Amino acid sequence: MRSDRILLAHGSGGTMMRELIDEVFVEEFAEDALKRLDDAASLEFSGDRLAFSTDTYVVNPIFFPGGDIGRLAVCGTVNDVATSGATPLYLSVGFVLEEGFLVEDLRTILHSMRDAAREAGVHIVTGDTKVVGKGHADGIFINTAGVGALPAGRDLSGSYCRPGDKVLLSGTLGDHGIAIVSIREGLEFSTDIQTDAAPLNALVAAVIEAAPDTRCFRDPTRGGMASTLNELAAASGVSITVDETLVPVDPQVRGASEMLGYDVFQVANEGKMIAIVPAEQADAALAAMKAAPYGDNAAIVGEVAESPSGKVYVRTAFGATRVMDMLVGEQLPRIC
């Protein structure tokens, strides 16, 4: 660790967070399931297989265009469980509330959670609430953990990408991150950019049905598509190249990103899925994605090559190629 104190960048989804995970969490816990660094752990359970994942949501502000912290907390964990190829079934929810938080706001958030859970077809089955004194938290933090059922023989992993595979993206990039930052920067009146927060378990199931040899799914949240693809390239020992002209980006999101100096590949999404699929099944996977909820703008955006191992590139509109870097410091604290 380069720092003896926790910095905001340790929660960014970028390289410093990776350092914290590798050098502190994985080292101290020494658990095989953690070392795989997948979004959900795949586990043996009474002869069946279970997927298990957790996320804590500290997004600021808690209400934003198109959603709130409650919708995020359900969709995010549903999506993490779904990335393993499992069917999400149950969620737990743990609240930390700051003294003085409005009960009415809590009700609104719980409504959003219930609606998102119904949409995803999951059940919120157990919970916990802690209250801390004023000034010791910031309104509300929500943890959700999710359990899903993994069909026998289903085995997806970020380490399974192979040269020739195609990279699929389920829709436009950057909506969530830019929706949040537009509020923080006071830009919300000049745009109508909304969060993309959505449950993608039906989309994942449709892609697996159409492309049974799909290597893996990832939802590019903190650190964006850049972090996700760099993790996959490193885990599989392959190179990935994305064609910038093929990546769907809403024009308003593109404009706001440029104005604010963000690389849209590094901006967080909360309702997008990346799938790595063998070339011969890519068209079927794309058709399934486009037909699924939240998949209208899906596209094949890149491909996997053998080398240089662990590197990710962008082929720009002008035909040049640049490295797609992981976020190093902190771009947008508390984006989710």
Add this chain to the structure above:
Amino acid sequence: MRSDRILLAHGSGGTMMRELIDEVFVEEFAEDALKRLDDAASLEFSGDRLAFSTDTYVVNPIFFPGGDIGRLAVCGTVNDVATSGATPLYLSVGFVLEEGFLVEDLRTILHSMRDAAREAGVHIVTGDTKVVGKGHADGIFINTAGVGALPAGRDLSGSYCRPGDKVLLSGTLGDHGIAIVSIREGLEFSTDIQTDAAPLNALVAAVIEAAPDTRCFRDPTRGGMASTLNELAAASGVSITVDETLVPVDPQVRGASEMLGYDVFQVANEGKMIAIVPAEQADAALAAMKAAPYGDNAAIVGEVAESPSGKVYVRTAFGATRVMDMLVGEQLPRIC
């Protein structure tokens, strides 16, 4: 809700927390599993049965005699899963870290978590870390969620207590709460009271083996034994009477409780289990508890009667009987 804002007492484990759960969470989520108000949800899973529970830990201070927030976060959720009669298997862990938190302290906490997980025989398999700016959290908050396997046919519930049943307690009352408050009040040099935080899954398994008709288990954490027994009496529509002279309490804990004006029945425990057992199996259950880890001081402390429904009493050393009330306001914020 009597208040339109969240108060510290809404996290106390007492009547105001019950109001928040009943009138806000259960109402908004409208989920059957939540309505049972058990510490862990018992769920169907691929033809087997699964127990699922979660808790967030916000204890202050994070290091205290006999343990730390890490040990608490593992033991607390292991025990909640165990109360359902399940074998705890897997934990998720979600951290909220305040900017500036010492990495060395984080390592110490992770060590404690690993040691407690090994002792309990559970695996920490998935995790998440969020960092918030200085002043937006208080050092570290930890959520754990736990999954356990429920043997076929095992069905424990706080609603199954019957007249004539015995109340077993696995050891001395109040150690955790008084250990924490002794630090806060600067009393730690005059006592050597330590937290009782411990994994009790082996103890629970031993009791079920010896007393297969055990009605339910509960770990009396926030709100103490008083909240636990009141919840059981209400859920089962029975009365419970505890004999004060039979309840094991460490003399230092008793002294500190009296000095600080606490009712030891309302003080939090983190390594104690209450079991409700049919009278004819109570001696076998007690013997199993005493032989199990952390059960040395176990005792039969009370019994269940038919009426008045929902009421809990203490028979005092002087032969008088008083109501054992649930905590109403907040006694010890951030005790766990």
